Amino acid sequence: EAGVTQFPSHSVIEKGQTVTLRCDPISGHDNLYWYRRVMGKEIKFLLHFVKESKQDESGMPNNRFLAERTGGTYSTLKVQPAELEDSGVYFCASSQVTGATEAFFGQGTRLTVV
Amino acid sequence: GQNIDQPTEMTATEGAIVQINCTYQTSGFNGLFWYQQHAGEAPTFLSYNVLDGLEEKGRFSSFLSRSKGYSYLLLKELQMKDSASYLCAVLPLNTGFQKLVFGTGTRLLVSP
Numbered sequence: 001e002a003g004v005t006q007f008p009s010h011s012v013i014e015k016g017q018t019v020t021l022r023c024d025p026i027s028g029h030d031n032l033y034w035y036r037r038v039m040g041k042e043i044k045f046l047l048h049f050v051k052e053s054k055q056d057e058s059g060m061p062n063n064r065f066l067a068e069r070t071g072g073t074y075s076t077l078k079v080q081p082a083e084l085e086d087s088g089v090y091f092c093a094s095s096q097v098t099g100a101t102e103a104f105f106g107q108g109t110r111l112t113v114v
Numbered sequence: 115g116q117n118i119d120q121p122t123e124m125t126a127t128e129g130a131i132v133q134i135n136c137t138y139q140t141s142g143f144n145g146l147f148w149y150q151q152h153a154g155e156a157p158t159f160l161s162y163n164v165l166d167g168l169e170e171k172g173r174f175s176s177f178l179s180r181s182k183g184y185s186y187l188l189l190k191e192l193q194m195k196d197s198a199s200y201l202c203a204v205l206p207l208n209t210g211f212q213k214l215v216f217g218t219g220t221r222l223l224v225s226p
Contacts, residue, residue, distance in 0.1 A: 003156070004156070033213070035214075035216075040218075041218065042118070042216045042217055042218045042219070043157075043201065043203075043214075043216040044216070045213035045214065045215070048213065056213065058213075059213065091156070091157070102159045102162065103159070103214070104156075104159070105149075105156040105157045105158070106156050107154065107155050107156040108156065
């Protein structure tokens with residue numbers, strides 16, 4: 001069974017540009033989470049989908065970030081326009097049921113804004 | 115809010131035992147996780163403690179004391195492949211099991 005996959009693995013963009021990150025959760029997992037790790041800091045929660053609905057987006061930094069999960073399958077996280085401080089590793093995770101004790105993480109997308 | 119502390123870096127030798135500590139301060143608590151992360155790879159689940167005591171899984175064990183806000187991950191018979199970052203994460207109360215709060219991680223280097 002395929003794990004959580006993220007695309008791209010690396011992205012380097014200029015300040016002001018737009019970038020879209022994609023996450024494919026494990027098939028059948030209704031819960032999808034986005035996290036971010038900024039250099040030298042801890043991994044921080046961004047938001048949580050249950051199927052196509054946003055359950056909690058309290059961790060989203062600002063309105064330059066837009067997450068979608070149309071159809072309740074894969075999810076995208078768009079940053080527009082990107083700023084230098086958006087650089088970091090963006091992780092996606094999925095779990096089968098809400099309250100599951102184990103969430104499976106993808107390997108992350110390393111975003112560098114220059 | 116939550117405050118999670120763990121050492122930044124630890125070193126140990128192959129075959130030895132190492133204990134990675136994690137302390138947390140949280141207004142509510144639903145459990146504590148340990149994840150292992152090799153450089154450039156996905157964090158992978160190691161253990162979950164919600165009750166006080168020791169959970170053993172092969173070479174890895176995790177301990178929790180809720181009253182002390184303290185956990186440790188114990189790695190026995192260290193192997194070179196255990197060199198990785200170990201992330202302590204708390205699941206706060208009243209978050210609907212939705213958002214893990216991570217520490218900054220402990221980078222473990224195992225030498226021959």
